[in-house]
Amino acid sequence: xxxxxxxxxxxxxxxxxxxxxxxxxxxxxxxxxxxxxxxxxxxxxxxxxxxxxxxxxxxxxxxxxxxxxxxxxxxxxxxxxxxxxxxxxxxxxxxxxxxxxxxxxxxxxxxxxxxxxxxxxxxxxxxxxxxxxxxxxxxxxxxxxxxxxxxxxxxxxxxxxxxxxxxxxxxxxxxxxxxxxxxxxxxxxxxxxxxxxxxxxxxxxxxxxxxxxxxxxxxxxxxxxxxxxxxxxxxxxxxx
Numbered sequence: 091x092x093x094x095x096x097x098x099x100x101x102x103x104x105x106x107x108x109x110x111x112x113x114x115x116x117x118x119x120x121x122x123x124x125x126x127x128x129x130x131x132x133x134x135x136x137x138x139x140x141x142x143x144x145x146x147x148x149x150x151x152x153x154x155x156x157x158x159x160x161x162x163x164x165x166x167x168x169x170x171x172x173x174x175x176x177x178x179x180x181x182x183x184x185x186x187x188x189x190x191x192x193x194x195x196x197x198x199x200x201x202x203x204x205x206x207x208x209x210x211x212x213x214x215x216x217x218x219x220x221x222x223x224x225x226x227x228x229x230x231x232x233x234x235x236x237x238x239x240x241x242x243x244x245x246x247x248x249x250x251x252x253x254x255x256x257x258x259x260x261x262x263x264x265x266x267x268x269x270x271x272x273x274x275x276x277x278x279x280x281x282x283x284x285x286x287x288x289x290x291x292x293x294x295x296x297x298x299x300x301x302x303x304x305x306x307x308x309x310x311x312x313x314x315x316x317x318x319x320x321x322x323x324x325x326x327x328x329x330x
Contacts, residue, residue: 181303
């Protein structure tokens, strides 16, 4: 099975935290996993931000029990890898033949979406959300998909990122209702100026939303009509 390197390293780091007796220092984890300190620090910060690990008062790390306020763990890292493997072919098809644009896959961690995989566009002008990045729910297509079709809760604070960000609960509620009606979510330059996105929910065998898959593209290349077309394309994609 072909695993994404960053997720594999994350699994190794989390496994070490879980099996070690007591909190772990950054230098200790770097030494045990034979990686440099900057890589170990990046992995640990990502695990903490995603709710899988915590840091104590002595700046040591330990596995989270999933009950940190605002950061409930939705999926184990093993489940994340399985989702990534199952939907990688769909991302590749969307990026290559269907759209030519960048495609992303994310899961829900607490009050944010976590990018777990991507396929880059081959076009000169492209969008890039790095794997491991965390983004808000209310102004991204991936996040709105979780709000509209999953069990994510609307954030208490709707922060402003661009002039198009929806910052009132009423406006967001109306947008989510439209999202449910059309079947896919839209980010119309609401998180980053110059970037438009669409996203659809992904369900498991029990019809529970487990992930979101989306397409991101520069707004200079995608008008409203093309955005709707991309929304229907991502809806038609059924996975591997």
